[in-house]
Amino acid sequence: xxxxxxxxxxxxxxxxxxxxxxxxxxxxxxxxxxxxxxxxxxxxxxxxxxxxxxxxxxxxxxxxxxxxxxxxxxxxxxxxxxxxxxxxxxxxxxxxxxxxxxxxxxxxxxxxxxxxxxxxxxxxxxxxxxxxxxxxxxxxxxxxxxxxxxxxxxxxxxxxxxxxxxxxxxxxxxxxxxxxxxxxxxxxxxxxxxxxxxxxxxxxxxxxxxxxxxxxxxxxxxxxxxxxxxxxxxxxxxxxxxxxxxxxxxxxxxxxxxxxxxxxxxxxxxxxxxxxxxxxxxxxxxxxxxxxxxxxxxxxxxxxxxxxxxxxxxxxxxxxxxxxxxxxxxxxxxxxxxxx
Ligand SMILES: NC(=O)c1ccc[n+]([C@@H]2O[C@H](COP(=O)([O-])OP(=O)(O)OC[C@H]3O[C@@H](n4cnc5c(N)ncnc54)[C@H](OP(=O)(O)O)[C@@H]3O)[C@@H](O)[C@H]2O)c1
Ligand SMILES: [Zn+2]
Numbered sequence: 216x217x218x219x220x221x222x223x224x225x226x227x228x229x230x231x232x233x234x235x236x237x238x239x240x241x242x243x244x245x246x247x248x249x250x251x252x253x254x255x256x257x258x259x260x261x262x263x264x265x266x267x268x269x270x271x272x273x274x275x276x277x278x279x280x281x282x283x284x285x286x287x288x289x290x291x292x293x294x295x296x297x298x299x300x301x302x303x304x305x306x307x308x309x310x311x312x313x314x315x316x317x318x319x320x321x322x323x324x325x326x327x328x329x330x331x332x333x334x335x336x337x338x339x340x341x342x343x344x345x346x347x348x349x350x351x352x353x354x355x356x357x358x359x360x361x362x363x364x365x366x367x368x369x370x371x372x373x374x375x376x377x378x379x380x381x382x383x384x385x386x387x388x389x390x391x392x393x394x395x396x397x398x399x400x401x402x403x404x405x406x407x408x409x410x411x412x413x414x415x416x417x418x419x420x421x422x423x424x425x426x427x428x429x430x431x432x433x434x435x436x437x438x439x440x441x442x443x444x445x446x447x448x449x450x451x452x453x454x455x456x457x458x459x460x461x462x463x464x465x466x467x468x469x470x471x472x473x474x475x476x477x478x479x480x481x482x483x484x485x486x487x488x489x490x491x492x493x494x495x496x497x498x499x500x501x502x503x504x505x506x507x508x509x510x511x512x513x514x515x516x517x518x519x520x521x522x523x524x525x526x527x528x529x530x531x532x533x534x535x536x537x538x539x540x541x542x543x544x545x546x547x548x549x550x551x552x553x554x555x
Contacts, residue, residue: 255540
């Protein structure tokens with residue numbers, strides 16, 4: 216039996232450990248992918264820390280994988296060995312429930328399949344995934360760039376393109392990390408007046424380099440007021456991991472403005488009803504996207520010149536990369552590569 220390397224989490228809150236495993240065999244409707252690169256997303260902490268309900272261990276995290284189709288399981292049509300593919304958070308669905316049949320929502324109500332949670336993810340030489348999880352990678356996009364586009368990219372691209380903002384509107388990207396640094400580029404390329412908001416002055420030069428028209432330092436807790444002085448935002452896309460910090464942005468919404476939440480926070484977000492009623496403002500959430508949304512994201516990125524800023528590390532250094540991300544020191548996405 217051929218062997219492969221994987222960086223797995225042995226138990227909730229445990230350290231990522233290097234293990235040797237059998238290369239898995241794809242079942243009916245599944246595909247074996249040789250992984251070349253995998254980004255480290257903040258949502259991998261749901262696997263590593265064991266926050267996802269019903270998660271079982273050991274588990275290999277990773278939902279920003281890019282590689283090549285190695286073997287097709289029975290009944291897989293439309294894909295061939297050698298196809299370049301990406302695998303994101305969306306790992307397929309039942310195909311029968313309300314949500315699946317409407318095709319409008321990413322999450323299946325019945326048996327949501329999530330890469331790196333429901334099945335082993337991309338911190339490994341090989342991954343077996345349902346065929347629905349596969350997205351074609353365009354020739355212009357490298358594996359190292361495709362990885363982060365499979366979650367950080369699709370989540371921000373897809374939320375922004377469905378946000379209701381139109382060209383010329385003021386759109387704010389709150390938090391300039393893995394998601395935020397891509398969101399700034401997408402917002403600029405979509406034609407929005409783009410405001411980047413992050414804590415401290417050190418990210419200003421980077422945010423401007425990514426194309427942000429305006430930068431606001433949120434360290435004083437008054438970014439919302441500063442935004443209001445600029446006329447208020449149509450959309451504030453918040454990517455941060457703090458509910459309290461998200462709430463600070465609400466005064467920055469303009470008339471009919473929307474606080475669009477993609478960041479997952481464990482603390483509550485205090486919102487005054489009065490702050491929303493005046494000006495008909497709203498608060499909404501957004502979940503990543505399906506594999507076809509990922510393809511759209513990669514095509515748009517190739518077309519518009521959107522590129523992740525990456526720090527590349529070999530697979531074995533996954534724990535170091537994860538710690539870098541969790542301590543907010545990654546600039547901006549750590550990507551693991553599998554080449555020896
Ligand atoms: N909705 C979805 O489908 C989806 C998809 C992917 C990820 N996510 C979630 O999105 C979030 C961001 O992911 P990521 O990979 O971009 O993470 P990341 O690279 O670690 O960036 C985290 C961001 O959170 C901000 N932050 C951290 N602690 C904060 C605090 N106490 N107060 C204010 N801001 C704080 C940082 O802001 P500064 O720039 O100010 O330092 C940083 O920009 C995570 O919660 C992740 O789970 C959701
Ligand atoms: Zn993610």
